[in-house]
Amino acid sequence: MTTTRQLVGLGAVAATFPYLALKLNWIFGGTVGVVGADMDELLVANIATVFMDLIVLVTALALTRPWGLRLPAPVVIVPMWLASGMLAPIVLLAPLLPTLLGDAPAGDAAFLRSWVYAVVYGGFALQGVLLMAAFVLYTRARWPQVWAARNTGAGDPLALGLAVVASVLALGVAAAYLSWAVGSTLGMPPGLTSAPGAGDSVSIGIHGLAALLTAAGLTWLVRRLPRDRPVMVPLGMTWVGAGAMFGWACWSLVTLGTRFGADDVSQVVVYVLVLAAQVTAAVLAAVIAAYRVTGLARQADLGGDAAVAEPTIDGEHGRVSGVHRG
Structure with a gap:
């Protein structure tokens, strides 16, 4: 079938x-x-x-x-x-x-x-x-247990620290791309400023939005705020944002000589630094997301309940609620 x-x-x-x-x-x-x-x-x-x-x-x-x-x-x-x-x-x-x-x-x-x-x-x-x-x-x-999981519990200190670094880098990347999208040429290679069309500006802006999406998804994922929401929401935000950051930064680095071969080296330094920050933030985001998903899967293997929802006890009737298996 x-x-x-x-x-x-x-x-x-x-x-x-x-x-x-x-x-x-x-x-x-x-x-x-x-x-x-x-x-x-x-x-x-x-x-x-x-x-x-x-x-x-x-x-x-x-x-x-x-x-x-x-x-x-x-x-x-x-x-x-x-x-x-x-x-x-x-x-x-x-x-x-x-x-x-x-x-x-x-x-x-x-x-x-x-x-x-x-x-x-x-x-x-x-x-x-x-x-x-x-x-x-x-x-x-x-992995139905990951789809059923809620973003609850205390955040991991190491993940929180790495998320701060990744988010700061992502916000810096977003600031660069969004400023270029609205017309700034500060730090932009001449090869990227030559006769940009409307499509180019939107494309550059989308890279900035991907960086913002990564920072927002990471913050939600590791700080567990707002609480008791499906973990797939911040996980999906981080997945798409970091994937776009990593993939397109790597592609830009590989094609750097082809696209900006006529530019002086000093004119592409800022752009290369932005790409390096982009790759670093994306890799950190991927590691943090993988760590979170691995933790959910491990909890499910050990009993399943903690990975899906935080159990609560009804004091009046003595019933355990909030437990749902994937």
Whole structure:
């Protein structure tokens, strides 16, 4: 019997095909959708991005098929965290796709035909929605105790300390991106300031919002405030925000030479420091979230009740309440 999770996961698999078809065409010498670019110069980049999309495809299959439920948790969680982080900003930008296409070079300056951008980024947005939906259904099936857990109990001192460091870094990153989004050029590389379009400003702003989401999610997660709320709310905020911070910062660092090769080294120092803070905050957030989830799972293995809700005793009738098993 086909389940909703299987249908959604297979939809995510199918959403990877147009991008893979284009990239494989270019790798093997094709020119579909190409205007004036020499794809031989981009061979390594095309191979790398095909590999990344294949990881999305395999991850979607793992979320879909029964064997995926038997995989070690990190094998599913790590690529899914990276994929959701990379795709979430594109999902948010999808409604602005016509504007983004309007900002793309045209005529002799064009690199690719406009329909290629629509296929690629529309496909990415569809992948993001379906992949994250499949992951929600997958985690509900595999770890129901985490979905049932409430954000209660005393915060761990070490987690609190690390969360403060991560939140301060994330807020600094947010301040930089949001200031750039509204027009400031302080610390921004010249390669990033040249003729920015509306889509670019929104994209930069989304990176700032991802950093704010990370700081808010972490604070809620480790301080347990407000109390007695589903732990998946702050966990989800931290997951998406930190994933976007880490994935896009790493991508920016890898492509730094390509994007800002014409800029003087001194002109990109602040930008590199922002990216370094972005990666550090995201890694700390991921460690804290993993520690919290591991603690919930351990409590569930030892008895289940403490991981799900704080038990209370009805003094009048002597009944124990507030205990729900996943």
